[in-house]
Amino acid sequence: MILTIAVAILILMMMVFAVYSVETKDLLYAVVGTMAVSLIVSILFYVLQAPDVAMAEAAIGAGISTAVFVIAIKKTERYEHD
Amino acid sequence: MIKKSIALILIAILFVAIFFTLANDLPFGDNRTTTGVSDKYIYHGVNDTGASNLVTAIVVNYRGFDTLGEVTVLFVAATGVGAVLYNMGRPAGKKRKKTEASLIVRTGSRILFPMMLLFGAYIFVHGHLTPGGGFQGGAVIATAFLFKYVSDTRYHxxxxxxxxxxxxxxxxxxxxxxxxxxLTGYFLFNFLPNGSPGELLSAGIIPIIYVAIGIKVGAELTGILDNMMEVEQ
Amino acid sequence: MTAGNVSKYVYTAIILFLLWIVLTSTFFWEEILAGLVLSAMVAAMGYSLFTDKGLGNFSPKRLAYFLVYIPVFLWDVIKANLDVAYRVLSPKMPIKPGIVEIHTDLKSDIAKLGLANSITLTPGTLTLDIDDDRLFIHWIYVRTTDIKEASEEIGGKFERYMKVIFE
Amino acid sequence: MNFYTVLEYIGMFLVFVGALFLFLGALGIFRLPDVYNRLQAGTKATTLGAFGAIIGIGLMRPEWLPKAILIAVFILMTNPISSHALARASYRRGIKLWDRSVVDRYGPYLREKEEKEGKR
Incomplete structure (x- = not known):
């Protein structure tokens, strides 16, 4: 029961972060949003008994790809135009 | 406005769908969901391959050819990044314009860098025993190099x-x-002895392949990061 | 001040090998062999920066001070958390923040790192920047702005340990 | 009551204490006025909170204790470094101190350093 509630909260948070990172005009915040989505997804993978995938998601999704995005934003522009 | 509310309603429906699927149809930690071919892997995997981590047994042994393709895809991606960023040039003698990292971060990276490398190596050497493997260990190694880049502006x-x-x-x-x-007539056939599951030297060719994948992924991701960092504004 | 390359390399390899033993927590000969090979390889990649003193770090006096330092430090971390709890939970929020400057006599980089980390984790202080012997500390409840007094109050205790352990 | 049961209860207690301090850290991030004060609460509380939780798990499953201690030591080493980097970066980006702060010795130092580098 507690696990079910926790999973529900995690899924809800994941969706909020996903919508936020699509909607926001500040690309840096969007990257942080996708990083949060990656972290929550990796927790969900762990709960679903897939530790291998959880590790890959945490290391690549939350670590390396965030770094690559931040570097790219630093080289280009931070704000999205209409 | 209408567009947004439609989107929100769709998201709510998606949430309900995902949540009830997870809550009702997928019992956590129960193998009631296994059907067909997965039964074969679960009951014969350890004997067939000698790897106590079934995911690795599938990824490297049963589906080894797919993994070779995956590694190739990553290689092509790294090459693509290099090719795209190559012409943006790196004029000789021009330093990257950046604030120097403080002494704390620099000294921290000096101490932590070998430890992070060893931890990445631990993950891919034990790929057939514990969760993790070549891709995960390679990513950890790449983060070690990323830390080096963050701490020292002149490092390359x-x-x-x-x-x-x-x-x-x-x-x-x-x-x-x-x-x-x-030796046997099949590509990527496990020609080494399986050994006893749970020991480091077991599972035939799996450890060799995972060490290779780990080093390759680490080098490729580091190459991508290096290409991105070196480009001038 | 710095030790020779061989000493540095051996020290790094030993530390990494101990790390490997703790990670695997087994004593199978295969694991030991893999650990030896890997720590020798990884040490070759980073030994020149890992340490300044090399094998000199293993002197008994240093180890003894280090063992004494652990409980002192952990007790300070707990005190720091009780301090945070008090400041956060009391309705008036008794804070008087500011950035003060302190001085240190430590010379080696690793000792400075240890001092800065200790300061960050102990009650009410956060290391903001460090430049040679000047440290800038964000203090949540400033009691003195004098450099000498602040140095003694914030870093004095740790500095005495760090001097023996890392210098 | 055997030895392992006692260890398990100690472990549960440590996990509880860790969670409590994590909660206090979150409350501190919510209540305190500026970035630097928030970082203070955040760093200390997350360090001890994670420390308690990890060592607690290690005591509940004694075969994991060495790994748990290793992770805890890594957290003790890396957490202060990251919070220092955050604080320094936010000061250099120009994020102001709380208006009721009493003293700021870092601003004058930075300006002095800039002048020195400008002259060169």
Whole structure:
């Protein structure tokens, strides 16, 4: 029961972060949003008994790809135009 | 406005769908969901391959050819990044314009860098025993190099050495496959003894391939990061 | 001040090998062999920066001070958390923040790192920047702005340990 | 009551204490006025919170204790470094101190350093 509630909260948070990172005009915040989505997804993978995938998601999704995005934003522009 | 509310309603429906699927149809930690081919893997996997981590048994042994393709995809991606960013040039003698990292971060990276490398190596060497494997360990190794880049503005890797390492380990993967072809008639056939599951030297060719994949992925991701960092504004 | 390359390399390899033993927590000969090979390889990649003193770090006096330092430090971390709890939970929020400057006599980089980390984790202080012997500390409840007094109050205790352990 | 049961209860207690301090850290991030004060609460509380939780798990499953201690030591080493980097970066980006702060010795130092580098 507690696990079910926790999973529900995690899924809800994941969706909020996903919508936020699509909607926001500040690309840096969007990257942080996708990083949060990656972290929550990796927790969900762990709960679903897939530790291998959880590790890959945490290391690549939350670590390396965030770094690559931040570097790219630093080289280009931070704000999205209409 | 209407567009947004439609989107929100769709998201709510998606949430309900995902949540009730997870809550009702997928019992956590229960193998009631297994059907057909997965039963074969679960009941015969350890005996067939000698790897106590079934995910690794599937990824490297049963589906080893797919993994070779995956590694190739990553290689093509790294090459693509290099090709796109190559012409943006790196004029000789021009420093990257950046604030120097403080002494704390620099000293921290000095101490933590070898430890992070060893931890990445631990993950891919034990790929057939514990969760993790070549891809995860390679990503950890790449973060170690990323920390180096963050802490020292003048640091850069030796491209020739990295490319050489990458080619050698990539060729190792292919050579192991070809040896299987020569000895038994099947590409990537497990020609080494399985050993007893749970020990480090078991599972035949799996550890060799995972060490190769780990080093290759680490080198490729580091190459991507290096290309991104070096480009001038 | 710095030790020779061989000493540095051996020290790094030993530390990494101990790390490997703790990670695997087994004593199978295969694991030991893999650990030896890997720590020798990884040490070759980072030994020149890992340490300044090399094998000199293993002197008994240093180890003894280090063992004494652990409980002192952990007790300070707990005190720091009780301090945070008090400041956060009391309705008036008794804070008087500011950035003060302190001085240190430590010379080696690793000792400075240890001092800065200790200061960050102990009650009410956060290391903001460090430049040679000047440290800038964000203090949540400033009691003195004098450099000498602040140095003694914030870093004095740790500095005495760090001097023996890392210098 | 055997030895392992006692260890398990100690472990549960440590996990509880860790969670409590994590909660206090979150409350501190919510209540305190500026970035630097928030970082203070955040760093200390997350360090001890994670420390308690990890060592607690290690005591509940004694075969994991060495790994748990290793992770805890890594957290003790890396957490202060990251919070220092955050604080320094936010000061250099120009994020102001709380208006009721009493003293700021870092601003004058930075300006002095800039002048020195400008002259060169």
């Amino acid at each position: 890797i030796d491209h020739n050495k990295f490319t050489a390492t990458e080619s050698v380990v990539g060729m190792t993967f292919a050579l192991v496959g070809i040896m299987g072809l020569l």
